[in-house]
Amino acid sequence: MKKHERIALDSLLSRSSTDDLTTPAPKGEELETILSAVMRAPDHGKLRPWRLALVHGEARAKLADRVVASMKRIDPNAPEKKIEKRHxxxxxxxxxxxxxxxxxxxxxxxxxEQQLAVGAAGMNLLNALHAAGYGAVWVSGDIAYDPVFATELGFPAPHALAGFFFVGTPKDSDHDAKRRPVTPYVAEWKGEPVSFGADKD
Incomplete structure (x- = not known):
C-alpha cells in the first residue's frame, strides 16, 4: 500500500462522531471543498438527491426556535429539560x-435508492470534515420527520430531512472512540444463508 493510500485509510479508520465542538468551523473555499465531497457519493441515476442548507451566525437562534416549535407540535408534553437542551x-x-x-x-x-444516495452523501461529508481536521456528528430525532418543520427549512413533501450535522473544532483532540472489531459483522457466504456473530448476543 502506498503512503498516500495508507494516510487516506487511516483517516477513515480514525473518524468518530463528537458534538463537543467549538469554533472555528470551516468556511469559504475550505468549506466548499469539504462540501464537494458529497458529489462523489454513489448515485444510481445521477439524480443527486442531496441538498445542503448551512446555518451559522444569527440564523442559529432562529433554527433553534423552529426546533422547539417542532418539538411542541409533535409532543405538547415534551419535557422542558429536553426542550432547553435541544434549543x-x-x-x-x-x-x-x-x-x-x-x-x-x-x-x-x-x-x-434515492434515500441511500443521500445517506452516502452524508457519510462522505462526515469523512471530509474529519480529513480536514474538524469534528462533527449527524443527528436526527423526531423533528427530522416533522413535515411542517421540513417545509419551513425548504424541503416540502415529497422532499424530506435526512438530519442535521453539527460541525466545528473538537474541544478534545483525543475524542476518537475505540474502534470495534469488524469480525462479528462479516461472514463468508458459501451457498447457504449466512449468520453473524454480532447477532448472537
Missing amino acids: HRFSNMPLTIVLGMHLRPDDKIPLL
Whole structure:
C-alpha cells in the first residue's frame, strides 16, 4: 500500500462522531471543498438527491426556535429539560448543516435508492470534515420527520430531512472512540444463508 493510500485509510479508520465542538468551523473555499465531497457519493441515476442548507451566525437562534416549535407540535408534553437542551445545542453549534432529500417518487430509480444516495452523501461529508481536521456528528430525532418543520427549512413533501450535522473544532483532540472489531459483522457466504456473530448476543 502506498503512503498516500495508507494516510487516506487511516483517516477513515480514525473518524468518530463528537458534538463537543467549538469554533472555528470551516468556511469559504475550505468549506466548499469539504462540501464537494458529497458529489462523489454513489448515485444510481445521477439524480443527486442531496441538498445542503448551512446555518451559522444569527440564523442559529432562529433554527433553534423552529426546533422547539417542532418539538411542541409533535409532543405538547415534551419535557422542558429536553426542550432547553435541544434549543441550546442548535443555538450554539459553530455550524449546522441541514441535509435534505430532494426526492422523486415517480422516477424510475426506486425511492429507497434515492434515500441511500443521500445517506452516502452524508457519510462522505462526515469523512471530509474529519480529513480536514474538524469534528462533527449527524443527528436526527423526531423533528427530522416533522413535515411542517421540513417545509419551513425548504424541503416540502415529497422532499424530506435526512438530519442535521453539527460541525466545528473538537474541544478534545483525543475524542476518537475505540474502534470495534469488524469480525462479528462479516461472514463468508458459501451457498447457504449466512449468520453473524454480532447477532448472537
